[in-house]
Amino acid sequence: xxxxxxxxxxxxxxxxxxxxxxxxxxxxxxxxxxxxxxxxxxxxxxxxxxxxxxxxxxxxxxxxxxxxxxxxxxxxxxxxxxxxxxxxxxxxxxxxxxxxxxxxxxxxxxxxxxxxxxxxxxxxxxxxxxxxxxxxxxxxxxxxxxxxxxxxxxxxxxxxxxxxxxxxxxxxxxxxxxxxxxxxxxxxxxxxxxxxxxxxxxxxxxxx
Ligand code: HEC
Numbered sequence: 001x002x003x004x005x006x007x008x009x010x011x012x013x014x015x016x017x018x019x020x021x022x023x024x025x026x027x028x029x030x031x032x033x034x035x036x037x038x039x040x041x042x043x044x045x046x047x048x049x050x051x052x053x054x055x056x057x058x059x060x061x062x063x064x065x066x067x068x069x070x071x072x073x074x075x076x077x078x079x080x081x082x083x084x085x086x087x088x089x090x091x092x093x094x095x096x097x098x099x100x101x102x103x104x105x106x107x108x109x110x111x112x113x114x115x116x117x118x119x120x121x122x123x124x125x126x127x128x129x130x131x132x133x134x135x136x137x138x139x140x141x142x143x144x145x146x147x148x149x150x151x152x153x154x155x156x157x158x159x160x161x162x163x164x165x166x167x168x169x170x171x172x173x174x175x176x177x178x179x180x181x182x183x184x185x186x187x188x189x190x191x192x193x194x195x196x197x198x199x200x201x202x203x204x205x206x207x208x
Contacts, residue, residue, distance in 0.1 A: 119154060128140075154175075163175065
């Protein structure tokens with residue numbers, strides 16, 4: 001009887017010890033849950049490429065870097081150049097003396113204020129002889145490229161070859177617009193054969 005009494009009083013004591021109320025655990029669980037959710041939504045999945053103030057990878061991907069019209073023209077021109085011109089004039093613009101492809105890097109034909117002659121060359125092609133950077137070329141002709149290229153393509157590829165600073169300090173001319181190309185093309189619309197260097201100089205006496 002005495003033992004039973006004691007047991008009872010121990011029970012009583014243990015519930016009075018004053019440990020945390022069960023609600024504290026519930027609250028803690030809730031906080032952990034909220035914390036996990038918060039991290040999920042704001043930590044970018046712990047992706048090293050996501051950092052403040054961006055919350056996740058989508059926010060970073062949606063960031064639009066504003067590119068200038070010059071940069072856009074240059075980038076598109078690089079695409080046209082790689083696709084067409086680089087086969088002969090080489091990716092580095094140095095051409096190939098052995099094959100008869102003159103350089104565009106440092107070429108006095110490319111580095112002129114007026115783009116007219118080069119627009120005409122791209123449009124109709126060129127047959128030698130032509131002197132470029134102190135050497136005479138003419139073993140092979142350049143085929144007309146105009147058929148495959150829009151005014152914008154020609155404008156952009158010209159912007160690329162005139163502004164490619166990797167090709168030398170002189171390559172810092174302003175960009176060419178599709179309107180400039182369209183004007184020159186309209187003037188030479190009747191022309192079907194490739195130009196000679198002499199004809200280009202006569203046709204566009206002011207380009208230098
Ligand atoms: C199939 C080879 C070939 C392709 C493709 C080609 N060219 Fe040419 N290009 C030549 C050759 C060859 C000459 C020199 C022709 C001559 O000797 O009369 C030349 C000459 C030139 C010239 C004048 C000379 C100089 O070196 O400055 C320019 C400018 C030029 N090309 C630009 C271009 C551009 C821009 C493209 C691309 C849209 C292009 N070419 C595509 C072969 C090519």
